Amino acid sequence: MNYVNYEKYTAWMRKIADVKNAIAVLSWDQETYQPSMGADFRGQQISTLSGLAHDLFLNPELEKVLADLQTDTSLTDSQKKNVQLSFDDLKREKKYSTAFVEEISKAISEAYHAWVKARSKNDFKTFEPKLKKLVELKRKEAELLGYENHPYNALLNLYEPLQTVSDTDVLFDDLKKELVPFIKKIAEKKQPKNDFMFGHFPKQNQWQLGIELLKQMNFDFNAGRQDESVHPFTTAFAPTDVRLTTHIEEKNFYTMIWSCLHEGGHGLYEQGLPTSHYGLPGGEAVSLGIHESQSRLWENMVGRSLNYWKGNWKTVQQFFPGKFENLTAVDFYKAINMVEPSLIRIEADELTYHFHVIIRYEIEKLLLDGSLEVADIPAVWNKKYFDYLGVKVPNDAMGCLQDIHWSHGSFGYFPTYTIGSLYAAQFFHFAKKEIAGLDSMIENGDLKPLLEWLRKKIHQHGRLKSAKEISEDICGEPLNVKYFVDYAKEKFGN
Amino acid sequence: MNYVNYEKYTAWMRKIADVKNAIAVLSWDQETYQPSMGADFRGQQISTLSGLAHDLFLNPELEKVLADLQTDTSLTDSQKKNVQLSFDDLKREKKYSTAFVEEISKAISEAYHAWVKARSKNDFKTFEPKLKKLVELKRKEAELLGYENHPYNALLNLYEPLQTVSDTDVLFDDLKKELVPFIKKIAEKKQPKNDFMFGHFPKQNQWQLGIELLKQMNFDFNAGRQDESVHPFTTAFAPTDVRLTTHIEEKNFYTMIWSCLHEGGHGLYEQGLPTSHYGLPGGEAVSLGIHESQSRLWENMVGRSLNYWKGNWKTVQQFFPGKFENLTAVDFYKAINMVEPSLIRIEADELTYHFHVIIRYEIEKLLLDGSLEVADIPAVWNKKYFDYLGVKVPNDAMGCLQDIHWSHGSFGYFPTYTIGSLYAAQFFHFAKKEIAGLDSMIENGDLKPLLEWLRKKIHQHGRLKSAKEISEDICGEPLNVKYFVDYAKEKFGN
Numbered sequence: 009m010n011y012v013n014y015e016k017y018t019a020w021m022r023k024i025a026d027v028k029n030a031i032a033v034l035s036w037d038q039e040t041y042q043p044s045m046g047a048d049f050r051g052q053q054i055s056t057l058s059g060l061a062h063d064l065f066l067n068p069e070l071e072k073v074l075a076d077l078q079t080d081t082s083l084t085d086s087q088k089k090n091v092q093l094s095f096d097d098l099k100r101e102k103k104y105s106t107a108f109v110e111e112i113s114k115a116i117s118e119a120y121h122a123w124v125k126a127r128s129k130n131d132f133k134t135f136e137p138k139l140k141k142l143v144e145l146k147r148k149e150a151e152l153l154g155y156e157n158h159p160y161n162a163l164l165n166l167y168e169p170l171q172t173v174s175d176t177d178v179l180f181d182d183l184k185k186e187l188v189p190f191i192k193k194i195a196e197k198k199q200p201k202n203d204f205m206f207g208h209f210p211k212q213n214q215w216q217l218g219i220e221l222l223k224q225m226n227f228d229f230n231a232g233r234q235d236e237s238v239h240p241f242t243t244a245f246a247p248t249d250v251r252l253t254t255h256i257e258e259k260n261f262y263t264m265i266w267s268c269l270h271e272g273g274h275g276l277y278e279q280g281l282p283t284s285h286y287g288l289p290g291g292e293a294v295s296l297g298i299h300e301s302q303s304r305l306w307e308n309m310v311g312r313s314l315n316y317w318k319g320n321w322k323t324v325q326q327f328f329p330g331k332f333e334n335l336t337a338v339d340f341y342k343a344i345n346m347v348e349p350s351l352i353r354i355e356a357d358e359l360t361y362h363f364h365v366i367i368r369y370e371i372e373k374l375l376l377d378g379s380l381e382v383a384d385i386p387a388v389w390n391k392k393y394f395d396y397l398g399v400k401v402p403n404d405a406m407g408c409l410q411d412i413h414w415s416h417g418s419f420g421y422f423p424t425y426t427i428g429s430l431y432a433a434q435f436f437h438f439a440k441k442e443i444a445g446l447d448s449m450i451e452n453g454d455l456k457p458l459l460e461w462l463r464k465k466i467h468q469h470g471r472l473k474s475a476k477e478i479s480e481d482i483c484g485e486p487l488n489v490k491y492f493v494d495y496a497k498e499k500f501g502n
Numbered sequence: 503m504n505y506v507n508y509e510k511y512t513a514w515m516r517k518i519a520d521v522k523n524a525i526a527v528l529s530w531d532q533e534t535y536q537p538s539m540g541a542d543f544r545g546q547q548i549s550t551l552s553g554l555a556h557d558l559f560l561n562p563e564l565e566k567v568l569a570d571l572q573t574d575t576s577l578t579d580s581q582k583k584n585v586q587l588s589f590d591d592l593k594r595e596k597k598y599s600t601a602f603v604e605e606i607s608k609a610i611s612e613a614y615h616a617w618v619k620a621r622s623k624n625d626f627k628t629f630e631p632k633l634k635k636l637v638e639l640k641r642k643e644a645e646l647l648g649y650e651n652h653p654y655n656a657l658l659n660l661y662e663p664l665q666t667v668s669d670t671d672v673l674f675d676d677l678k679k680e681l682v683p684f685i686k687k688i689a690e691k692k693q694p695k696n697d698f699m700f701g702h703f704p705k706q707n708q709w710q711l712g713i714e715l716l717k718q719m720n721f722d723f724n725a726g727r728q729d730e731s732v733h734p735f736t737t738a739f740a741p742t743d744v745r746l747t748t749h750i751e752e753k754n755f756y757t758m759i760w761s762c763l764h765e766g767g768h769g770l771y772e773q774g775l776p777t778s779h780y781g782l783p784g785g786e787a788v789s790l791g792i793h794e795s796q797s798r799l800w801e802n803m804v805g806r807s808l809n810y811w812k813g814n815w816k817t818v819q820q821f822f823p824g825k826f827e828n829l830t831a832v833d834f835y836k837a838i839n840m841v842e843p844s845l846i847r848i849e850a851d852e853l854t855y856h857f858h859v860i861i862r863y864e865i866e867k868l869l870l871d872g873s874l875e876v877a878d879i880p881a882v883w884n885k886k887y888f889d890y891l892g893v894k895v896p897n898d899a900m901g902c903l904q905d906i907h908w909s910h911g912s913f914g915y916f917p918t919y920t921i922g923s924l925y926a927a928q929f930f931h932f933a934k935k936e937i938a939g940l941d942s943m944i945e946n947g948d949l950k951p952l953l954e955w956l957r958k959k960i961h962q963h964g965r966l967k968s969a970k971e972i973s974e975d976i977c978g979e980p981l982n983v984k985y986f987v988d989y990a991k992e993k994f995g996n
Contacts, residue, residue, distance in 0.1 A: 026550035029543070030524050033531055045725040046743030049523070049780065053739070056520035060554055231539040245547070249540030286543065 025287030027061040029245040039237040093289035123415035130405040140382040160376045163420030167296040182489040200342035205261045218268040240267040242274035250278040273306030280467025289471040300428020309436040315451040349397035363396040368422040433492035519781030521555040523739040533731040587783035617909035624899040634876040654870045657914030661790040676983040694836035699755045712762040734761040736768035744772040767800030774961025783965040794922020803930040809945040843891035857890040862916040927986035
């Protein structure tokens with residue numbers, strides 16, 4: 009066995025991971041503690057480290073080691089898998105020329121600034137030429153990367169490997185078919201009372217409640233922490249150092265808890281990745297969809313369930329004396345599960361959310377295959393919002409300019425939000441089947457068995473099992489909408 | 503002019519600075535926010551980045567550019583100076599072989615762990631063999647670096663360039679001569695009342711007072727911040743992002759304020775370094791002694807002066823209602839300026855502090871030139887403490903094991919503490935002469951003119967003026983003890 013070569017490979021990859029994790033620390037600090045004037049040098053520092061990580065990865069010496077290891081029959085299965093995935097990553101990375109990377113970085117920077125301006129002025133025209141340039145470059149990127157059938161596949165696979173446009177079309181069409189009439193039916197019903205969700209909820213109490221709930225879900229505070237930022241996110245510098253952030257609105261009780269549970273779900277996945285594979289594919293999250301399945305499962309299947317709130321109702325009442333005095337866990341449960349079509353994705357409920365995603369996905373595909381001009385985005389956007397959700401978009405700032413993603417060049421990213429929710433429902437169905445008494449465990453705040461199940465089935469594998477393999481192993485079938493639709497109908501049918 | 507070469511040199515140096523500043527961010531996080539389990543991977547990440555910075559610096563391409571620039575007559579004076587200093591740095595760095603760096607890193611790691619154990623067990627023998635090894639390597643390092651007259655010069659110059667053992671001997675002997683009888687005289691006097699410095703001082707109020715005092719001294723919170731850590735320190739990621747830390751004791755009012763002012767003084771220096779020289783010697787602090795002069799000046803000359811406390815007395819009273827009710831600024835001033843020989847350096851007052859430094863310096867010199875065996879440190883230590891300070895050392899934990907420095911291999915570092923205090927007194931003397939009405943400005947909280955004077959005389963030059971040049975420019979003479987002794991006699995003579 010070529011032990012020396014495998015050692016060399018792992019040492020090399022760990023070094024790259026060290027640099028990338030340093031970038032993660034710098035980026036985390038940028039969003040949490042960095043004073044305003046530090047931004048310029050910080051941007052430069054991150055860019056220097058990115059360049060160093062890139063150069064380390066594209067070093068011919070590593071490529072040679074990887075090539076040798078590919079024909080090394082003495083490796084274990086997981087070693088082989090690590091080598092294969094790294095080799096594929098390297099092949100993909102090599103397709104990007106320095107000139108292309110520079111061109112697209114510049115285009116992204118310009119598009120981002122134009123987007124900020126366009127949104128504040130509510131003027132799509134300001135963004136249009138920059139977005140057009142970016143779409144052109146994204147089409148070029150798809151060509152560079154190569155694809156089968158649809159150029160969108162190349163970009164989608166950057167976030168969700170092996171997932172195709174055809175798979176996704178089937179999923180999203182099924183979902184539309186089921187949800188459109190269902191949401192219409194719900195819309196006709198009387199909305200529950202929810203005035204108690206507004207008022208004044210002191211920051212310190214919200215913060216402490218969030219920490220309690222994270223502890224209850226077994227987020228390990230010896231291997232992670234939570235801080236504040238404008239937009240909540242999760243990042244990790246190692247499985248032993250996972251950082252969550254949250255944002256607290258004192259007037260609105262709808263945000264903090266589920267942001268904590270959502271990021272906590274991401275965080276538990278990161279804490280569950282094997283440290284023994286640090287720097288190797290085996291130590292990385294398998295896909296954005298699977299990552300999102302973890303956040304959604306904790307946020308929605310657990311955190312918006314009646315059992316969870318029956319169990320935690322006293323806690324919430326204690327944290328906000330007088331606020332929820334004459335209310336029951338059922339009142340709260342109803343208030344946090346209201347379904348109402350709306351304009352803004354990040355404020356959407358568990359059901360209508362998916363139309364926000366599907367609309368963006370459909371538009372992205374059209375842009376990528378050239379059948380939609382950037383100039384026509386607002387019209388198509390507004391029509392789809394009316395067709396799918398029955399809402400009229402009053403202006404582009406609240407319409408196609410609302411999300412940052414396109415200005416960052418993140419085409420292919422949006423679908424993973426819905427894919428994640430579908431995986432979440434599907435996995436949760438099997439968790440319930442396999443963990444006897446899960447419902448009452450959730451009511452009792454005993455969330456460890458669920459975490460252990462997720463650890464065993466998903467977290468511990470890193471990228472050594474693909475998302476599709478994970479799905480097959482857990483469910484005996486690929487991703488489909490059945491479980492999510494069942495979950496939705498049972499929960500929202502009443 | 504070889505504009506291309508100079509551009510190449512600056513771009514290269516900035517890249518190295520980016521990596522080093524990334525290390526600083528990781529280290530800052532390690533001391534402030536990092537969860538306990540994150541320590542191992544963090545250590546590895548810092549070590550990887552250190553290796554990358556080292557490799558970048560020792561790259562033959564940079565050496566070639568620097569060699570070419572050395573003969574480039576078209577450079578401006580400050581460009582020439584940058585090049586010369588970088589070339590000297592490079593020459594010095596090249597003297598360390600990889601084998602030596604690895605050997606000393608290992609020895610430091612072992613010495614550190616042995617020191618922690620030795621101190622907790624109060625057993626010098628546990629530390630002795632590891633310290634012996636480290637002293638041997640430090641002697642070897644002095645040989646590698648080269649020196650004139652005394653091997654200690656080589657190590658001292660790592661922290662205080664151009665400062666020699668002969669210079670330092672003169673300074674320290676003068677200081678001893680003046681201070682020993684002076685401190686004896688003070689010791690005979692009645693100590694002022696200071697019971698009001700103990701009790702309960704709520705953390706939040708202390709924190710807020712610290713921030714107010716930092717704002718008053720014009721620390722720029724848009725270009726820096728303060729956080730908490732076990733041991734206060736200052737670090738910078740750029741002049742536009744300077745991080746202070748403090749530590750708050752609720753029962754003891756002696757620590758927080760002067761820790762804030764001390765670190766704030768370091769922080770003002772860092773914020774005053776020119777961003778245009780980022781990554782170049784012109785953008786770096788000139789020496790540890792000058793750095794310490796800034797912290798000491800704000801901590802002692804300003805922050806322990808009667809004027810300062812006359813001005814801030816109401817503020818302190820307001821922050822701690824009832825605590826200082828029947829007291830005046832003069833009572834407070836007396837309490838914070840008590841002189842009393844003691845055993846622990848970091849708790850020492852402004853005068854006896856220097857004996858702690860001098861004792862370590864004298865021992866280090868003896869170790870370096872081979873005239874003292876490591877085994878004999880405790881005996882020599884205890885004798886010197888009795889001779890200079892009249893105190894009996896009850897055990898080694900409170901004696902020669904108290905400081906971390908030797909276990910880190912930091913020989914040559916201690917003298918910069920006293921050198922800094924001497925510079926502080928000397929600079930402050932001239933600041934008072936040149937800034938009309940400085941005393942009343944301090945009383946009025948108008949500290950900007952003093953900062954601007956320091957910016958102009960010291961901060962803006964980075965390393966482009968040596969410590970000795972700065973002293974000559976400000977005072978027309980080199981560093982000496984006269985100003986400190988005058989300051990001490992005036993302040994403590996009453």
